[in-house]
Amino acid sequence: MTDDLDRIMAVMNVAFDPAYGEAWNRRQVEDALAFGNCHYGLVGAQGMPPLEDEPAVGFFLSRTGFGEEELLLLGVNPEFRGQGLGRHLLNELAKGAKGRDVSRLLLEMRRGNPAESLYRSFGFYSIGERREYYRLQNGERIDAITFACDIG
Numbered sequence: 001m002t003d004d005l006d007r008i009m010a011v012m013n014v015a016f017d018p019a020y021g022e023a024w025n026r027r028q029v030e031d032a033l034a035f036g037n038c039h040y041g042l043v044g045a046q047g048m049p050p051l052e053d054e055p056a057v058g059f060f061l062s063r064t065g066f067g068e069e070e071l072l073l074l075g076v077n078p079e080f081r082g083q084g085l086g087r088h089l090l091n092e093l094a095k096g097a098k099g100r101d102v103s104r105l106l107l108e109m110r111r112g113n114p115a116e117s118l119y120r121s122f123g124f125y126s127i128g129e130r131r132e133y134y135r136l137q138n139g140e141r142i143d144a145i146t147f148a149c150d151i152g
């Protein structure tokens with residue numbers, strides 16, 4: 001697990017724009033995974049789970065509860081974007097969630113995140129919003145949009 005935590009953090013540190021403060025620190029990821037209701041997936045440069053000595057280039061982190069699974073984080077190293085790895089990770093998330101009897105995926109995204117096109121083409125649709133929920137480092141406020149995707 002320590003290796004995978006290292007792999008997740010290596011992607012975390014390059015995938016998320018610090019302006020939005022979305023990246024988690026190591027302790028937050030470690031704590032989430034210690035609870036047992038959180039799950040993660042890794043992808044290597046070849047679109048497969050990384051081999052033992054290989055770094056990850058993308059990951060997801062999710063949390064299961066009450067028949068739903070929330071995507072907490074999805075990140076791909078910028079050098080490897082646009083190759084379908086984000087979509088691959090969403091497929092892996094859905095596959096794993098189905099195995100846990102989950103019928104609906106959820107996620108929350110800041111308005112304007114370009115990832116929206118990926119989420120929508122995967123089957124996510126908007127179910128609500130929280131006005132000015134996120135506060136950026138520069139003080140600007142951005143709405144949060146909640147998306148769901150039925151997989152049951």
Ligand SMILES: CC(C)(COP(=O)(O)OP(=O)(O)OC[C@H]1O[C@@H](n2cnc3c(N)ncnc32)[C@H](O)[C@@H]1OP(=O)(O)O)[C@@H](O)C(=O)NCCC(=O)NCCS
Pocket residue numbers: 015016017022072073074075076077080081082083084085086087088109113114115117118119121
């Ligand atoms: C979102 C993210 C994981 C997508 O990873 P990716 O490997 O580039 O995704 P894919 O290659 O599978 O892209 C799938 C589709 O979404 C579109 N897309 C994904 N990210 C996009 C972006 N940043 N800008 C424009 N389009 C994007 C692609 O054009 C592609 O469409 P297509 O299949 O019709 O060509 C990656 O951009 C990322 O790490 N972003 C920063 C972290 C983040 O904001 N995560 C989401 C919120 S937690």
